Structures are given as structure tokens and as C-alpha cells.
Amino acid sequence: MKDLRDYSLLNHNTFGIEAKCSRFLEYASVEEAQQVAAILRQEKAPLLIIGGGSNLLLTKDFEGVVIHSAIKGHEVLTAEDENHVLLRVGSGEEWDGIVALCVERGWQGAENLSLIPGDVGASAVQNIGAYGSEASHIIYKVEAVELATGLVCEIMADECQYGYRQSKFKTEWKNRFLITHVTYCLKKQAGTLNIDYGNIRAELDRRNIKEPTLKELREVIIDIRNEKLPDPKIQGNAGSFFMNPVVSREKFEELLAQYPQMPHYHVDDTHEKIPAGWMIDQCGWKGRSLGAAGVHDRQALVLVNRGGATGADVVKLCEQIRKDVAERFGIQIYPEVNII
Known part of the structure; x- marks a missing residue:
């Protein structure tokens, strides 16, 4: 577990703004998340839980504790039916890497969310979305450590009250949990793809692609996003x-x-x-x-x-x-x- 004082957040926000926090805690396992929870029960300082910093604007130094997940890894679980697969992912994994994994294995559901920056844990908090799809469409459950008790909780998707860029984690559950894993439910066999949002279909037509594969759809979405969105490493x-x-x-x-x-x-x-x-x-x-x-x-x-x-x-x-x-x-x- 990382425990750092007077820590720069420059590399933890994609706006590239310099700001510091009084204390920075990073957990890389469920057990470390429980250790962080125990520290916070004693600390009683303002709290900020961050992911990749791609949805964050810092206006000043944060006089409190910043928490970040570094839990990596993924595993395939047994789904309830033969047409789906459950993918359990550490909350500190990069989101787009998981999308790439799903597309590579032919699992449908995440492809329209290609190239969205940030971490897996944030997908469950922010309900990230793009091109007619949202993370909530594929989230099966969220695993977290409750800060007040240190207990490990399993929260099913329908309990999270997902809406447009909203979830219970942003409202009444704010700063209540440290997310450790998110499990996604994906289709094993690609069916009808969502290509009618934005200019996806026009770009497919330009490439003379009538029925895109998951890989082709991902490539088109990545190209569209790269064309109109600046690289935060540059700007x-x-x-x-x-x-x-x-x-x-x-x-x-x-x-x-x-x-x-x-x-x-x-x-x-x-x-x-x-x-x-x-x-x-x-x-x-x-x-x-x-x-x-x-x-x-x-x-x-x-x-x-x-x-x-x-x-x-x-x-x-x-x-x-x-x-x-x-x-x-x-x-x-x-x-x-x-x-x-």
C-alpha cells in the first residue's frame, strides 16, 4: 500500500493541472483497501476517491486524503447461461485495455465505449457512456469495501440506480465504498451491433463496411474519437x-x-x-x-x-x-x- 504525504496530483488528472493533496493512499488488493478503510476511520479528514483522473478538475490543493485503486487483473467467471460470459476486473485496470480484451475475444457489449479514458472502477461510478451505450448496460455487479466497517460488499447492478452519467456511488453512496472489482456481463456471440449513433454508420459506409465485426466497429470508433478529441498527453x-x-x-x-x-x-x-x-x-x-x-x-x-x-x-x-x-x-x- 502506498501512503504518501504532500503528494502531487499532476499525474493523476488529465487536465494537466498542478495541485497537491495532504495525503495519498493507494491500495492494490482487497486487504489493502481494508487497511485504507481502517486508516480513514482514524484520519477524519476530507476524502477524495479518484480513478484515472480523466473526469477531474482540480481548482486548488486538496487539504485531505486522496484514494486511488491499483488493483489489477481479470478473470472469467461462469455465467448464468451459455450465451454470456462474466468478466471480473480489478478496479485499477485501464478501461480501454479491457474493451480491447473483450473485442479480441469476440465478446460483445463494450465496443462502443472504446478509447474512453480512465479506470475500471470509475466506469461503475460515473456510468461512462458513448455512441448510444453505457457501462451500466454490461455491469453485472460491483465489489467494494465499506469504509465505515471494512466489510467486503457485493452490490448488484440494479442496486446502483444507474442513469445518464449517474449512479448511487455519486449521490447517497459518495465516499462510502472503495471499489475493488467490477464484473461485466458480455455476449459470447456478436449479434446486432449499435451503429446508429453519431456518425458511426456514415464512417462505416465510407469504408464500404455493411456488417462490421466487433474489431471493425472498435477501429471506427477509435478513429472518430481520435479525429475530434485531443490527446490529453498533448493538450x-x-x-x-x-x-x-x-x-x-x-x-x-x-x-x-x-x-x-x-x-x-x-x-x-x-x-x-x-x-x-x-x-x-x-x-x-x-x-x-x-x-x-x-x-x-x-x-x-x-x-x-x-x-x-x-x-x-x-x-x-x-x-x-x-x-x-x-x-x-x-x-x-x-x-x-x-x-x-
Whole structure:
């Protein structure tokens, strides 16, 4: 177990912002997670549990304890039926490596979530999603250590109350558990693939691929993401900064009358989802900067560190964008990123 004081978090946030924490604890096993829980019961300091730092914006030093999982490894478990496989993964594994593993073995369910940065544990907390898929579609159960007792718990997916970029781990269970493993349920044989979201089908058509394999679909999604999303190793960012708002049917129809070309995605009979990036672009923010913080020139949903930006710089930009979108469209957009 790592136990470090006055620790730099520069390598633990993809925005590339320098900040320190008073204490940094990292666990590499269930037993070490229980040791961390015992320490925290004595420490009584502010707590921040992080994954890969790809959904994190630090605005100042954190005067408390930061916890990170380094549990690695995966194992195949026996599924309840012959058409599925259960894959149990350590919470400290890199998410995209697990997606690559699933695709390589022909297991369907994770491919649309290719190249999303971060760790496996965060997939269960954030309910990461992209291209019409969410982690909750394949999560079977979550294993965790309860901080208050040190007990190992198994939490089934339906107990986590998953929603759009939401889970119980972000609300009433916040800072209650240290996630140690996540088990995913995947299809052994690829069936109908989800290719109707975003520009996936158009890119497949361009490549003259009518019925893609899992590998071909993953390659297309990776290429699309690389084309429009900056590499955080080159330009600091946290991927999609804002959540796409879900609006009422009445509000949607009102806006559609004003903007007939507005992209949208059906949610249910009374709600539609409108891309936040499109609204931000309509407000003229794509490619613009406010000091050292800016909006990516190819994807308006992404805020970037153009060099030397502080967390406060990014927050200032975020608030100005939110104000402009609210004034033009009458819609409130909210950060997906965890602002500390």
C-alpha cells in the first residue's frame, strides 16, 4: 500500500493541472483497501476517491486524503447461461485495455465505449457512456469495501440506480465504498451491433463496411474519437466537459421550430436529448479561449488547457459558456467533470 504525504496530483488528472493533496493512499488488493478503510476511520479528514483522473478538475490543493485503486487483473467467471460470459476486473485496470480484451475475444457489449479514458472502477461510478451505450448496460455487479466497517460488499447492478452519467456511488453512496472489482456481463456471440449513433454508420459506409465485426466497429470508433478529441498527453483536457441535456418534448419542439437542423436523440415519448456541444458551437465558442483555457477547435464539448491554465481558469470558461447557452436556448447545461 502506498501512503504518501504532500503528494502531487499532476499525474493523476488529465487536465494537466498542478495541485497537491495532504495525503495519498493507494491500495492494490482487497486487504489493502481494508487497511485504507481502517486508516480513514482514524484520519477524519476530507476524502477524495479518484480513478484515472480523466473526469477531474482540480481548482486548488486538496487539504485531505486522496484514494486511488491499483488493483489489477481479470478473470472469467461462469455465467448464468451459455450465451454470456462474466468478466471480473480489478478496479485499477485501464478501461480501454479491457474493451480491447473483450473485442479480441469476440465478446460483445463494450465496443462502443472504446478509447474512453480512465479506470475500471470509475466506469461503475460515473456510468461512462458513448455512441448510444453505457457501462451500466454490461455491469453485472460491483465489489467494494465499506469504509465505515471494512466489510467486503457485493452490490448488484440494479442496486446502483444507474442513469445518464449517474449512479448511487455519486449521490447517497459518495465516499462510502472503495471499489475493488467490477464484473461485466458480455455476449459470447456478436449479434446486432449499435451503429446508429453519431456518425458511426456514415464512417462505416465510407469504408464500404455493411456488417462490421466487433474489431471493425472498435477501429471506427477509435478513429472518430481520435479525429475530434485531443490527446490529453498533448493538450490537457477531461474529454466531454458537459452532460448532454435531456429536455421535455415541448421544449424540444419549440427549439426545433427555430433550429430545423438541430441534432437530437430520442429518449422516450416525452423527452429528447440535445447535444450540448452543438449548442456551445451555436454560441460561437468552438475554438475560442478565455485566457489559458479554451474550447477545442474540433469538438465544442471539450474544454482544454492551452498551457498553464489553472482550475479556476477552466471554471471561469465553463460558467461563461453555461451563461451563454442558457441565454440563447433557455437550457441549463451542467458539467460532467467532477470539480474539486
